[in-house]
């Protein structure tokens with residue numbers, strides 16, 4: 001089962017995505033801030049993928065991605081943001097954040113996010 | 129050969145004749161001839177007076193001379209004649225003939241027996257006086273006197289004088305008259321010539337000045353029209369001739385109302401300015417038969433001392449457009465700032481709505497195993513439930529919510545385009561590729577609701593392949609092109625024109641910029657719409673179809689983010705043309 005952590009400061013958004021991905025057969029945890037997410041990862045919880053919002057209280061999503069990627073390179077990182085003009089910096093790209101892992105809110109079709117997670121996590125699973 | 133020989137002869141001659149005729153006909157010539165005649169007559173008149181008075185003088189003197197000399201000779205020769213002493217008579221005469229004018233003296237005897245000439249003395253050509261047989265020639269003045277001796281008349285003495293001296297003096301006077309005539313005329317002609325050449329020079333200078341002023345007048349980019357205090361046109365420059373479609377020759381002397389026929393509104397302004405003596409300024413609008421609106425500015429300047437007015441007419445369409453654009457810019461900036469801040473905040477609630485809809489839809493379907501599981505647990509028949517939901521139009525409502533959320537999301541996305549953070553994405557792009565991509569994307573945007581279909585529209589591409597790569601934000605410029613192409617497609621679908629609908633997209637490199645032109649042969653738009661299309665939320669489309677953001681976003685992206693230019697021209701029933709100008713290197717364009 002694919003384990004996903006979704007980080008967003010809006011509980012209703014977390015709720016919606018969680019419901020959808022769970023219907024897709026994933027195990028979804030949620031966090032309201034980057035700090036909370038870091039704590040969850042460090043307390044030896046295992047995730048295949050983490051979805052970050054960019055604008056978060058405290059540490060921003062992209063900072064958290066860079067931070068986590070240096071320690072957990074095998075985890076897949078996704079962005080789901082409300083700002084249209086987000087561009088992956090070269091740093092972010094080296095953290096595996098290609099443009100097809102960036103999603104813009106509102107997600108008109110959550111199946112695309114689900115498909116991307118399936119694609120990236122599965123590929124990894126068959127590799128290892 | 130014959131022809132040349134024939135033509136060479138008269139070719140010189142008419143030139144001279146012409147010159148002569150011109151000269152003859154000229155004022156200068158008549159003046160000179162007149163002056164010559166007058167001075168000559170005057171000089172001759174005075175000369176004649178001199179001449180006749182000199183003649184009178186001479187006559188008087190000669191008469192007096194013959195009187196005097198004849199008396200003396202008659203007195204002195206009486207004795208000798210009586211004693212017939214010829215020798216003494218000769219001596220006497222000789223001594224009396226010292227005066228050069230005395231020509232001859234003749235002494236005759238009157239005795240009965242011995243009558244006749246006693247002595248004749250004549251002056252010879254060399255001036256000496258000698259005895260001659262007789263004096264034959266006639267002299268103009270002579271005097272005969274009786275020689276009396278003791279009461280008896282014994283002879284006569286006749287004295288003749290010559291008028292040669294007089295003639296000589298007369299000749300001198302005559303010569304003097306001639307010389308005076310010549311000298312005076314030559315001097316007067318020279319003076320006249322000097323004055324004339326000076327006045328000719330002044331005239332030439334005046335002409336030169338007039339030409340120069342006319343040149344300045346004509347070189348003005350404005351149309352200038354001058355009139356006198358009765359509003360009669362006195363002058364107009366070339367620009368005015370072009371604008372009014374009237375030549376100066378036709379308009380001169382006409383009332384200004386008859387000349388400014390295309391601007392009847394201008395006439396009361398001119399009257400008012402003339403009355404108050406205050407300069408006036410006013411904007412005029414004029415639509416030509418093609419529906420193109422031109423803005424004019426009229427200035428009326430009253431001349432000093434109420435001597436009339438000068439009217440200046442300028443085509444200020446360009447300036448009016450720029451003013452409109454600046455107002456537009458202001459609006460965009462404030463809207464942009466507000467929109468960018470708001471959009472992000474709206475996206476989250478929209479996300480919740482959109483996600484909730486998707487979840488509701490999925491969790492109602494009978495294909496998801498979990499749904500079945502829960503339904504069974506609760507004893508609900510999913511098929512029945514779905515029938516109920518369909519019957520009560522729950523799915524329709526759900527669809528409505530989804531569509532509304534999508535619409536709102538589109539608006540927000542457009543508004544987010546106002547965010548200034550764009551320069552970081554600038555990269556050199558091939559313009560032809562970019563345009564092609566945009567066309568492909570808009571074709572893909574086939575939208576049932578918007579009712580346009582690219583299958584029926586001919587898209588003509590005219591690319592200038594020599595255009596260098598342009599530094600731009602590719603996706604944003606594509607968005608601009610898509611917005612414009614979609615508008616064109618929708619406009620074409622609306623028009624019931626007989627023309628086959630067509631969109632022509634051309635690119636062209638120019639100095640430091642690339643121009644992208646998107647032209648359609650749709651219905652066009654009138655001036656009031658054209659003025660407003662770049663305004664945010666301005667749309668003529670039904671609610672739900674148009675947001676009115678497409679062009680304002682395009683405007684913002686081109687003007688603000690790319691320091692380029694976007695313009696529109698439109699003619700009702702002919703079509704619309706958008707022109708986008710992008711600097712090839714926006715960093716070289718000064719920041720506003």
Ligand SMILES: Nc1ncnc2c1ncn2[C@@H]1O[C@H](COP(=O)(O)OP(=O)(O)O)[C@@H](O)[C@H]1O
Pocket residue numbers: 611615616619648650651652653657661662666667668669673674675676677678679680704
């Ligand atoms: N090619 C065109 N021909 C005629 N009218 C046009 C054209 N392009 C734009 N317009 C007019 O400009 C208005 C504003 O366009 P836009 O800003 O894209 O908003 P929208 O398309 O949502 O109405 C349109 O509603 C339409 O009236």
Ligand SMILES: [Mg+2]
Pocket residue numbers: 611614615676677678679
């Ligand atoms: Mg539009």
